[in-house]
Amino acid sequence: MHSYSYPITVKAVWWDDSSRRVCWINTLKLPFEEEVVCSNDPVRIAKAIIEMEVRGAPAIGVIAALAVAAYASKLAGENAANIQEKLHEAIDLLWRTRPTAYNLFWALERMRRKIASASGLNPRELADALVEEALRILNEDIEANIKIGEYGAELVREGATILTHCNAGALATSAFGTAEAVIRVAWYKGKKIKVIATETRPLLQGARLTVWELMKEGIPVTLITDNMAGYVIRRGLVDLVVVGADRITREGFVVNKIGTYMIALAAKRNNIPFYVAAPTSTIDLNSSIRDVIIEERNPMEVKTVMGRLITLENVNALNYAFDITDPDLVTAIITEKGVVYPPFEENLKKLFER
Numbered sequence: 001m002h003s004y005s006y007p008i009t010v011k012a013v014w015w016d017d018s019s020r021r022v023c024w025i026n027t028l029k030l031p032f033e034e035e036v037v038c039s040n041d042p043v044r045i046a047k048a049i050i051e052m053e054v055r056g057a058p059a060i061g062v063i064a065a066l067a068v069a070a071y072a073s074k075l076a077g078e079n080a081a082n083i084q085e086k087l088h089e090a091i092d093l094l095w096r097t098r099p100t101a102y103n104l105f106w107a108l109e110r111m112r113r114k115i116a117s118a119s120g121l122n123p124r125e126l127a128d129a130l131v132e133e134a135l136r137i138l139n140e141d142i143e144a145n146i147k148i149g150e151y152g153a154e155l156v157r158e159g160a161t162i163l164t165h166c167n168a169g170a171l172a173t174s175a176f177g178t179a180e181a182v183i184r185v186a187w188y189k190g191k192k193i194k195v196i197a198t199e200t201r202p203l204l205q206g207a208r209l210t211v212w213e214l215m216k217e218g219i220p221v222t223l224i225t226d227n228m229a230g231y232v233i234r235r236g237l238v239d240l241v242v243v244g245a246d247r248i249t250r251e252g253f254v255v256n257k258i259g260t261y262m263i264a265l266a267a268k269r270n271n272i273p274f275y276v277a278a279p280t281s282t283i284d285l286n287s288s289i290r291d292v293i294i295e296e297r298n299p300m301e302v303k304t305v306m307g308r309l310i311t312l313e314n315v316n317a318l319n320y321a322f323d324i325t326d327p328d329l330v331t332a333i334i335t336e337k338g339v340v341y342p343p344f345e346e347n348l349k350k351l352f353e354r
């Protein structure tokens with residue numbers, strides 16, 4: 001059992017050791033219903049990632065790793081043949097679920113390496129080794145988030161209003177969040193902050209998830225529509241912006257939820273800091289912005305709100321899930337290893353040498 005220096009009030013994904021399955025909160029049903037789902041079936045878990053029952057870069061990395069561990073446990077229990085081959089097929093399936101967040105590939109690569117290093121083990125021992133590795137990924141994520149919160153809270157002055165976009169909270173990680181870790185630690189330290197949360201169309205992660213998490217903690221939060229962000233910043237209602245990231249490239253480009261770029265532009269124009277909070281598992285020093293795949297999702301998500309049609313069904317709609325924020329719009333990147341300032345290309349590299 002791990003104990004942390006702050007309360008863990010919400011968990012997005014966890015391991016159920018008695019059934020050797022991975023469990024998660026189906027975020028599609030929040031904030032109206034807290035449905036918990038458990039599985040050891042990689043096809044079911046891949047569907048949960050694709051359909052965004054579980055979402056957020058660190059959370060999808062963690063659930064993918066736990067999916068491999070749960071499947072290995074299931075196969076060991078069934079005395080299945082060709083276990084390693086089946087595990088690699090499951091990894092390939094999970095790999096293809098969502099293309100943008102780096103954490104997914106980072107976590108699955110770790111599981112692949114673990115399988116490769118465990119060639120002499122029997123099926124039960126292999127499953128145990130994979131459970132151990134997946135739990136290490138999960139616990140490292142929580143510990144990283146707490147450190148991000150501690151570094152980030154130093155940048156928040158007493159009484160500040162923080163604007164955040166999408167949900168980079170507990171529900172996007174194993175627990176505690178990234179951007180929300182900064183908010184949480186500032187709050188726990190008694191800084192009397194306030195939060196402005198964007199609703200985050202089309203899937204409303206801000207309105208449904210960020211608001212739910214912050215209100216659960218009693219942190220004051222005001223909801224705005226996405227298109228209000230520019231005016232709210234221009235009016236002087238925001239002291240700083242803190243968002244998460246799905247991928248940070250070696251040049252310091254930040255790939256995050258669609259709408260992030262517009263907020264970064266408004267922050268720059270109005271001279272307020274724009275911070276990105278992300279663990280080093282989101283930073284890919286090998287990827288250049290040219291290699292990044294921006295996920296395009298089903299246009300029906302744009303044409304509906306909570307499943308209800310809001311326009312003519314046959315209209316054309318575009319549904320980019322993420323956008324790209326240029327390094328010069330980013331004040332600093334808050335990681336578990338410290339706060340990184342420009343020039344990012346140089347300083348991100350140094351972070352991995354520490």
Ligand code: MRU
Nearest residue numbers: 055056057168172178244245257
């Ligand atoms: O499409 P989503 O909901 O998975 O997108 C989530 C985001 O863009 C988050 O800001 C990002 O993953 C960071 S979460 C700590």
